[in-house]
Amino acid sequence: MRWQGAAAAAICLGFLGAPAPAQDAGRTAGRVRHWSTAWTGSVQGPYPIGNPSAQPDQSFAFPDPAAGSRDQTLRLVLRPDVWGREARLRISNAFGTRVLTLDGVHAGLQLGGAALVPGTNRPVLFGGRDRVTVPPGGEVWSDPVALPFAADPDAPLLAGRKLAVSLHVVGSSGPMTWHAKALQTSYVTAPDAGAHGADEGEAAFPFSTASWFFVDAVDMAMNDPAVSAPTPVVVAFGDSITDGTASTMNGDDRWPDVLSRRLHAQFGNRVAVVNAGIGGNQVVGPASYGPQAPFPGGPSALSRLDRDVIGLSGVASVIWLEGINDFSRNGEATLQAVQAGMREGVARLRAGIPGVRVIGATLPSAKGSSSPAHGHPEQDEKRRGLNAFIRDSGVFDGVVDFDAATLDPATGGLRPEMVPESTTGGKGDRLHPNRAGYLAMGSGIDLGVVLTRR
Template sequence: MPRRAVGALMAAAAATPALAQTAAPGRWATSWAASVQGPYPVGNPSAQPNQSFAFPTPAEGARDQSLRMIVRPTVWGPQARFRFSNALGTRPLTLDGVFVGLQHGGATVMPGTSQPVRFGGQGSITIAPGRDAWSDAVALPFAADPASPLLAGRKLAVSFHVAGSSGPMTWHAKALQTSYATAPGAGARGAEETDAAFPHPTASWFFLDAVDMMMPAATPVIVCFGDSITDGTASTMNGDDRWPDVLQRRLHGAQPNRVAVVNAGIGGNQVVGPPEYTPATPFPGGPSALARLERDVITLSGVTHLIWLEGTNDFSRNGNATAEAVIAGMRRGVATLREKLPGIRVIGATVTTALGSTSAAHGFAEQDQKRRALNDFIRNGGVFDAVADFDGATLDSATGQLRPEFVPDSTTGGPGDKLHPNRAGYVAMGSAIDLAALRL
């Protein structure tokens, strides 16, 4: 964003100092999320740079260093708050020197936008293993007019210092977004606005797992829940081209800054497996969908909708689940959602084909038979409020495989695996969702 554009935002803030007080009654709405897993390096990152300079010893994790996580809110409000997670850690995690500002480019923060973040009025927080913590509300002067078109698509730089050694790190492996870290031992550098202190890139998010914005009380929050095809494997790095991103841009075009769309996908995730997930017994695909519903959906702020796309990994050679087990798991998951979030609208998404995949765990006929049985349940089982037909949007009916134009890998430029749609496929999926079926 040019400096004059930031100046325009700050001028708008100065001209409307009472905006937050005079707007309609508000509530917290989750604007961005990243489902956590771990401990690092267990997971399925994409396009990951060499992490050995930033994190030489996974058991020690981050050591007296600062991280700058780059995230894209899907709606903006005049105040924000941030959730930090030590869910898969084994030691207390102490964070201090926490700041948030507008990203300029790379690890640079737009001058004049950085704001300190506090916890119960204090400048630091210690999070016990297995727990998470929300920050205090932070005023965002550059977002005093949240509907400003200058904010649409902008990204936040959330910086924090890990005091001491974190131990095993809670992370989200497949960010498909470049974030940054200082060298170990560099100390608290989050207040600095330039690139110089943050030389080490990462394609993952660490510790930060949700961002809330203060929004009008009626703001819908749509959670997109699933595996790598929701997480965005084979989409463009830093391109925000996952199908949830496409859906968010469609909704923003129709109703600017009104509907939040957050991504709760984890690459390799399953509906019913693995049976156990702890720091001592991790799994690259994260905890099962059923095990993570509470943390990754129910405890997010203001959730009104869920779109569930999952099952491929359950039917792979890694999962070996029956169609009946996955169908029963989905029934339990939807029942839990309706119990904990009365009034939630749950949309079932048909599972895209993996037939013919070059992945050793996918692509065989039995997997496809189970997939088609699951899709029949999603379409006709009476459990979901509506259906998003991603299978219909991506299937080549002549071969039973992905349409050829959806195969080449947009992240690496490689040939693709016939399992993960590329950018063109994700655009087709995000465009196939009937916005009227959301009943916003």
Template sequence: MLLAASAGPAGATGPDTSAPNTFAPDTFAQVTAPTTPGAAAPRWATSWATSVQGPYPTGNPSAQPDQRFAFPEPAEGARDQTLRLVLRPTVWGPQARLRFSNAFGTRPLALDGVHAGLQLGGASLVPGSNRLVRFGGREGVTIPPGGQAWSDPVDLPFAANPAAPLLAGRKLAVSFHVVGASGPMTWHAKALQTSYATAPGAGARGAEEGEQSFPFSTASWFFLDAVDMMAPAGTPVIVGFGDSITDGTASTMNGDDRWPDVLWRRLLAHAGRPVAVVNAGIGGNQMAGPANYGPSSPFPGGPSALMRLERDVISLSGVTAVIWLEGINDFSRNGNATLEAVRSGMQQGVKRLREGIPGVRVIGATVTSALGSSSAAHGHAEQDEKRRALNDFIRDSGTFDGVADFDAAVLDEASGGLRAEMVPESTTGGPGDKLHPNRAGYLAMANSIDLRMLLGR
């Protein structure tokens, strides 16, 4: 039986204790971390998130396999099949909860057979790690068009000691069965992470820990848009908010080397405690446009930054800081926005963030150069003039609590474009487009951030 979800987040109930699989906690750690007397109770912290767009196939995926066999009719979406999405939590906890979105669907989305387990490799799971996920105590949920639903908490025995060093960087596999035909699919196009799907009509296969039922692969995420972990009170949650340069275009497929990934590893080494960094980038995203966005009027870059701010940042759990990198697409020939429109949008967005998340620190990131880009929409002199003026505003206006000077980290002063070693594309081996930094560029960007802005002095 499926539980119907409201258009807003569904309330979570008690943890699932009846899942049939067992997993010995001492595989990763001997004991559960003790609770200090008088310490604040653990709280939900968003450990992984992605920004939804759609419906599929509108978007800008990277390194996408041919999707015709998994999803032969885009208008019908997924049909009686199971998706196994692979993702990397940045904080682990003994319990997790999952958020599913039908934001850009036109039909009720019925899911059941939802499971969460530890990825072994490919579509295979570590034996015994897979756990049944419930919704209001039931094994399924129906999400109305435009809606979303949180699952109940689910125990993760393999993360009984979330501080175990061997857990850091491990990946979670979330499997779910789409009952019937989903219709137009809410998705995130540019995952740069391989996930898996059964054939249409294969039914509920999420309980299986092997990979035999999952012949098809995808470089995108569908429907799932957030994972919370039960974490120590005060766990920092930092959101990278922006466009393709936050989403990770030209980084390494399955390499986890977008700038938010590199930043997370720096923070993990520096802080000596759990820190979450989540990626709210969408390839092609704009600050000021499009004016309208929805299932009948999609746009490859997703809804505008201001349209998605509530869902993609404010509604997440425990957010303490936001690093905002946006503007290059507004000044492209696709956007044609004025400098004033982008500056005004940023000011509005910062105001909304501070109102929605009391105490949040909002860091402005300077926009990197696209001068000389091979992209027809980018690289012209007018775009670069507006970009430099926006960077002056970000650095000097006092709008932000701090500045991440990404432009300075990757700029070739002689050419005015990206440094030569930061141009070749890291996944395909292509020449690069002089718009998106590669792995070397993202590394330099993340390393340029003053961690004290995020963690305090």
């Protein structure tokens, strides 16, 4: 059964409990504006340090990584999980070493490639100005921007459509804050090409990238007087298995995407799932992180909780899948350290987001992995120990058993049909599930675990 409008909102909010208050709630034309995060691309470090998938040659778009982007426009393609009549963008310079200056920022509906649906492109302002400067380590939210094409956010043909966010880098950005593994094609002009964010055509954007830069969150506001609270947001928090390694390029078939479609089939445009995974991420490592000492897996989960979960709008539930990298040759953490990190993380989430529901996800097997850092017996022993902790410790409000959904009892590794990777058709690494594996993971989640009251 499918519910629409205010009834759907009431049902969602009744299941999920009171979400965290949305940031900067305001009024528009006498109506309350409730923000909910509709998309995230967790920033992880300065380009090119990271783990992208199916990345085209970036040397033509960004010939000097230290200089970063130089007087050029990036058109970033992303898929909001819900739509609203207004949007706002969060711009991050978290791992930059210079002041980042942007102008000519626009947001429009993608038509195909770098082309936009004519008439949908809208300028985005910051404090009423068309230029913004972000200091090293800083971030800034844009002003609300009206999206006339989303005047009816519940329109079925709007679901799954993608937003194109264009931004012009003034001068040279220096090291670029980025999310390496977008598994989504975006577009870039040549260096020194100038501002082309207002263009609705694709001619100015010859180069492609499989990563996102600078933009790390998009909020939507319904501005609907019948909806008395923010749309509840479910955050998928974790490493490459949440980020989507080995899933289909531009296919939106990571396990959070599968969960999203199941929730939307039941509740329509009244619940959002956002992906806060980073390929290579660890719960407790590395001990320190910064632009001068980056790590491909980004900062630890504990050090990024505030930015990537607590700082989002409308968060009601968090599904945490992480730990396999802590136990790899790149981490070598003890089981006790990761258990303590998860206890600390859950406590901080509950303190930062009153009423949040925190769900633990068991780790799929990496046994037999072709990766030199994974697949060794000590890793699997710790993995099974962490899974027992997630299932039995009582730390979490619920459990999602991804291990059971992907395990081949005959080998102790991933099921054989889940091994060949789907991004480029490679043989797979026996660490990351493919499309079949992510489909099983997302399909096996009991929605009652995600939606039941604490």
